[in-house]
Amino acid sequence: VFVGYGFTKDQPRFGNSNAYYNDIAEFSSRGPLANGYPKPEILATGAYAFVPMLVNVKHANSEPVWLFGGTSMAGPIVSGASAIIIQALREKGVEPDPQLVKNILLASAKDINNEPFAQGHGVLDLTNALRYINNEEGSFIVYTNNTKEILDIIGYDKYNPKGLSYNLSSGLAASSWYAGFMENDKEAKFYIHNPSDSVLHVKIKPNKLELIDRLEINGTTEVRKIDPILNRTDAFAPNYIRLNKTDIPKGTELLVAKLRFPFETFMNMSDIYAHNLRISSLYLYEWNDANNDDKIWYNETRLVNRGGAYGTIQDLSVYDPLNRIKDDIVIGVY
Numbered sequence: 001v002f003v004g005y006g007f008t009k010d011q012p013r014f015g016n017s018n019a020y021y022n023d024i025a026e027f028s029s030r031g032p033l034a035n036g037y038p039k040p041e042i043l044a045t046g047a048y049a050f051v052p053m054l055v056n057v058k059h060a061n062s063e064p065v066w067l068f069g070g071t072s073m074a075g076p077i078v079s080g081a082s083a084i085i086i087q088a089l090r091e092k093g094v095e096p097d098p099q100l101v102k103n104i105l106l107a108s109a110k111d112i113n114n115e116p117f118a119q120g121h122g123v124l125d126l127t128n129a130l131r132y133i134n135n136e137e138g139s140f141i142v143y144t145n146n147t148k149e150i151l152d153i154i155g156y157d158k159y160n161p162k163g164l165s166y167n168l169s170s171g172l173a174a175s176s177w178y179a180g181f182m183e184n185d186k187e188a189k190f191y192i193h194n195p196s197d198s199v200l201h202v203k204i205k206p207n208k209l210e211l212i213d214r215l216e217i218n219g220t221t222e223v224r225k226i227d228p229i230l231n232r233t234d235a236f237a238p239n240y241i242r243l244n245k246t247d248i249p250k251g252t253e254l255l256v257a258k259l260r261f262p263f264e265t266f267m268n269m270s271d272i273y274a275h276n277l278r279i280s281s282l283y284l285y286e287w288n289d290a291n292n293d294d295k296i297w298y299n300e301t302r303l304v305n306r307g308g309a310y311g312t313i314q315d316l317s318v319y320d321p322l323n324r325i326k327d328d329i330v331i332g333v334y
Contacts, residue, residue, distance in 0.1 A: 010230060010232075010235055011235055012227045012229075012230065012235060012236065012237045012238065012298035013236070013237070013238045013281065013283055013298075013332055013334045014283075014303050014306075015283070015285050015298065015301040015302050015303035016298060016299040016300065016301055016302065017302045017303070018302065018303050019286075019302055020286075020302070020303070020304045020305070020324070022110075022112055022123050022319070023112075023304065023305040023316075023317065023318050023319060024043065024112075024114055024118055024119060024305075024317055025046065025047040025305075025306075026306070026307040026308060026309055026314070026315060026316060027047070027309065028040075028043070028046065028047075028118070030117050030118050031116075031117040031118075031120075032117050038116050038117055038120065039117070039120065040118075040119075040120040041102075041106055041120040041121060042078065042105060042106055042109050042120050042121050042122070042123075042124055043074075043109070043112075043119055043120065043122060043123045043124065044073075044074040044075075044077040044078050044081075044123070044124045045073060045074060045077060046069050046070050046071060046073045046074035047069045047070075047073075048067040048068060048069035048073065049067065049068060049069065049073050049077070050065045050066070050067060050068075051065060051066060051067070051068040051073070052064060052065055053065060053066050077124065078105070078124060081105065081124055081126045081129070082101050082105065084126060084130070085101050085104055085105065085126075085129055085130075085133065086101060088130055088133045088134070089101075089133060092133060092134075103141055103143050104129050104132060104133070104141060105124065105129060106120075106121040107121070107132075107140075107141030107142050107143060108125050108126075108128040108129035108131075108132055108139075108141065109121040109122035109123055109124055109125055109128075110122045110123045110124075110125045110128070112319045112320075113253040113254055113319045113320060114254055114317060114319055115209055115254070116209075118317070132195055133195075135195040135196045136195075136196065137196045137198045138196075138198070138200070139195060139196070140192055140193060140194045140195070140200055140202070141192075141193050142190055142191065142192050142193075143190065143191055143193075209253075209254070212249050212252065213247075213248075213249050213252075215243075215247055217241060219239075219241075221239045221280075221333050222239060223236075224236050225237040225238075225239070227298060228297075229297060229298060229299060230298075236334070237298060238283060238332035238333055238334040239332065239333045239334070240296045240330050240331070240332055241330065241331040241332075241333065242287075242296070242328065242329075242330055242331075243328075243329040243330065243331060245322065245328070245329060248321060248322055248329075250322070252320075252321060252322060253319065253320060254317055254318070254319050254320075255284075255317065255318045255319075255321040256315060256316070256317045257282060257284060257307070257315065257316050257317075257318075257331055258282075258313060258314070258315040259280065259282040259307070259313065259314040259315070259333060260312060260313050261280055261312055262312070279308050279309065279310055279314075280308075280314060280333070280334065281306065281307065281308030281314060281333075281334045282306070282307040282308065282314040282315070282316055282331070282332070282333060282334075283303060283305075283306050283307075283316075283331070283332035283333075283334065284303075284304045284305050284306075284316055284318055284329065284330070284331055284332070285301040285302060285303055285304060285329070285330045285331075285332060286301070286302045286304055286325045286326070286327050286328070286329065286330075287300055287301050287302075287327055287328045287329070287330040288300055288302075288327040288328070289328070296330060301330060301332075304318055304325065305317065305318050
């Protein structure tokens, strides 16, 4: 999720502003594992987040905060949330074990309606986790007893370093996106824990993600287009493709855009880019035609999500597009 930082300023492909968040970055790891178990288990901000600057490091802008990203950002966020959960449990007189902390993290995460192998349980929601610990009405966690089964399937003993011994019982409760590994004629149990004294009504239903429509556009991009507003040779404009909202079916929970280009243009090894290692990238914007001229200007666009990686395919995803994006939807190819 881009919030705008250094090199995006005055770069048309990043839009004029950023007001969207919680869409999954293209470089976020995806599952499943080799044994079919869903990964990741939870999402946290990694593209990007504000962090305090070190007092002994001089920064060009002399700002007290700067932007940081990647696993080096997402990992500490989850670790910090875990520490707060441990503190909250101890204040309630509960000495937590790692599995309990993990259960609370996963079961309290915010579902963003992305695919399970991309989002796991969803986005870390510390506020919701603390609501459960504080026994607030309407809060609950769901878990399954399949930790031991999972470790057996992946051959845990085979990978266990010599000299280390762990006693793992089947009583370890593990939150899982799926209620265990389901086979034909098999059952799986899951448990709902209500921490409050109030009656909790829970509705359970199967949820199947499936492709409901597909739109394909073929074309040739124009590289190094001079943006008419900036009129600079170091700030190029993307190729804009307008999407009609009527082409997006009502009730769409996830919009996925994919860019494919021929292998012979891998990494844009054309005459223009022959001496530059560049990648083709894909963008999705909200566009408000402020001057009513029916033309897309970069200062009228707001970046929603971006995809860019080395290879011949770029993709991005946006959850709940029709409800979240109020103005027109535009794709940018750069």
